[in-house]
Amino acid sequence: MSAGVDAVRIIEAKRDGRELDDDEIDWVVDGFTRGVVAPEQMSALAMAIYFRGMTEREISRWTSAMVRSGSRLDLATVTRGDTVVPTVDKHSTGGVGDAITLVLTPLLATFDVAVPQLSGRGLGHTGGTLDKLESIPGWRADLDTAAMRETLGRTGAVICAAGADLAPADRALYALRDVTGTVASIPMIAASIMSKKIAEGTSALVLDVKYGSGAFLPDPADARELARVMVGIGTAAGVRTRALITANHTPLGRAVGNALEVAECLEILAGGGPGDMIDLTCELAREALAAVGIVDAVPRARLSDGRAMDAYRAMITAQGGDPAAPLPRAAHVEELRAPASGRLRWDALGVGRASWLSGAGRTRPGEAVDPAAGVLLRCVEGEQVRAGDVVATVHAGDERRLPGAVATLAAALEVGPAVTGRGPAGAVLERLAD
Numbered sequence: 001m002s003a004g005v006d007a008v009r010i011i012e013a014k015r016d017g018r019e020l021d022d023d024e025i026d027w028v029v030d031g032f033t034r035g036v037v038a039p040e041q042m043s044a045l046a047m048a049i050y051f052r053g054m055t056e057r058e059i060s061r062w063t064s065a066m067v068r069s070g071s072r073l074d075l076a077t078v079t080r081g082d083t084v085v086p087t088v089d090k091h092s093t094g095g096v097g098d099a100i101t102l103v104l105t106p107l108l109a110t111f112d113v114a115v116p117q118l119s120g121r122g123l124g125h126t127g128g129t130l131d132k133l134e135s136i137p138g139w140r141a142d143l144d145t146a147a148m149r150e151t152l153g154r155t156g157a158v159i160c161a162a163g164a165d166l167a168p169a170d171r172a173l174y175a176l177r178d179v180t181g182t183v184a185s186i187p188m189i190a191a192s193i194m195s196k197k198i199a200e201g202t203s204a205l206v207l208d209v210k211y212g213s214g215a216f217l218p219d220p221a222d223a224r225e226l227a228r229v230m231v232g233i234g235t236a237a238g239v240r241t242r243a244l245i246t247a248n249h250t251p252l253g254r255a256v257g258n259a260l261e262v263a264e265c266l267e268i269l270a271g272g273g274p275g276d277m278i279d280l281t282c283e284l285a286r287e288a289l290a291a292v293g294i295v296d297a298v299p300r301a302r303l304s305d306g307r308a309m310d311a312y313r314a315m316i317t318a319q320g321g322d323p324a325a326p327l328p329r330a331a332h333v334e335e336l337r338a339p340a341s342g343r344l345r346w347d348a349l350g351v352g353r354a355s356w357l358s359g360a361g362r363t364r365p366g367e368a369v370d371p372a373a374g375v376l377l378r379c380v381e382g383e384q385v386r387a388g389d390v391v392a393t394v395h396a397g398d399e400r401r402l403p404g405a406v407a408t409l410a411a412a413l414e415v416g417p418a419v420t421g422r423g424p425a426g427a428v429l430e431r432l433a434d
């Protein structure tokens with residue numbers, strides 16, 4: 001039987017709702033990595049999985065097959081000075097205005113842990129951590145494993161691009177899912193995220209699983225299920241995994257866009273910044289530290305006393321960045337005014353799209369982003385505004401992008417008499433621990 005026929009049989013099996021066995025999963029993931037299973041076959045299988053789902057056994061086998069498609073790092077512990085410390089990583093399923101990693105990573109590094117953050121770039125309306133950091137003059141995302149270990153030991157924190165050999169099956173599959181409408185599948189999201197974290201070899205992991213219009217899975221019940229599956233996969237693989245399920249119906253913080261979000265993070269590291277970002281950062285920090293047995297931590301104090309800022313500067317400098325250099329500013333800025341008086345609501349997805357249209361995001365992998373583009377909210381959800389008040393500004397390097405971005409932002413805005421009652425972005429709906 002030829003390999004092509006095998007792939008067809010597996011696609012048909014999933015299409016018809018049959019559970020795939022371990023050999024089939026191993027074969028198809030390995031075949032796809034080696035180019036034996038064609039992209040169109042893997043796309044068809046992804047669509048079948050999207051509709052038919054996977055059992056927990058299938059998800060866990062699929063995850064291990066993706067881990068085995070590449071090399072594994074052993075980052076369970078790192079030596080900082082004379083001390084061996086555990087590693088802890090954080091992953092967000094993606095949301096609008098979510099720059100928490102930029103603050104959380106150095107904040108955690110002020111404790112006796114090391115934080116290896118292998119991050120990605122943005123695609124679509126949610127931004128990518130690496131794109132945000134690349135707006136800092138000189139900062140480089142690409143470190144080889146030796147440089148990553150050395151930097152982790154020295155500063156306790158690294159945010160860098162995942163190497164091409166880390167879960168390569170996921171990298172290739174994600175690219176297909178992205179262009180075939182099959183991203184929003186709980187089994188495939190869970191396997192995608194967890195395969196990278198298991199391959200990275202972190203000892204503990206805290207997951208920020210988002211729901212609301214800005215998230216991949218808007219329904220809180222889906223976010224809860226995703227969190228449950230990921231905690232199960234991580235725990236079974238020996239990674240102490242915890243999850244917070246958090247709101248992203250409205251943007252987190254006030255800034256959406258690369259350099260704009262970095263500037264907001266600098267405010268937080270300097271002891272100020274938006275309350276929703278600070279609260280969620282501290283919740284995630286406490287959860288991450290508890291996962292490695294540090295239970296009496298007061299992360300908020302390290303934001304206000306400058307220790308997290310010192311760790312941030314060390315982390316940025318170690319990767320070639322100049323933390324004191326001015327961030328890029330957009331040549332063109334347009335204001336959006338409230339169309340009426342009342343309380344305001346922002347739809348996270350609409351704000352994310354407006355930022356993307358202004359040039360902050362990309363439509364294809366590899367495309368350049370405008371580091372200065374994005375949206376800055378002057379007023380956030382629940383605030384009272386008067387007709388004509390400036391509620392946001394849209395920033396762009398290319399003036400032609402402004403009309404579309406501003407119109408999209410205007411459509412994401414609602415002003416009415418009712419109190420919204422939706423609560424702040426980042427509010428924790430539930431926590432899950434292994």
Ligand code: URA
Nearest residue numbers: 093094188189192193
């Ligand atoms: N982030 C990932 O790494 N993978 C997904 O499938 C979705 C979000």
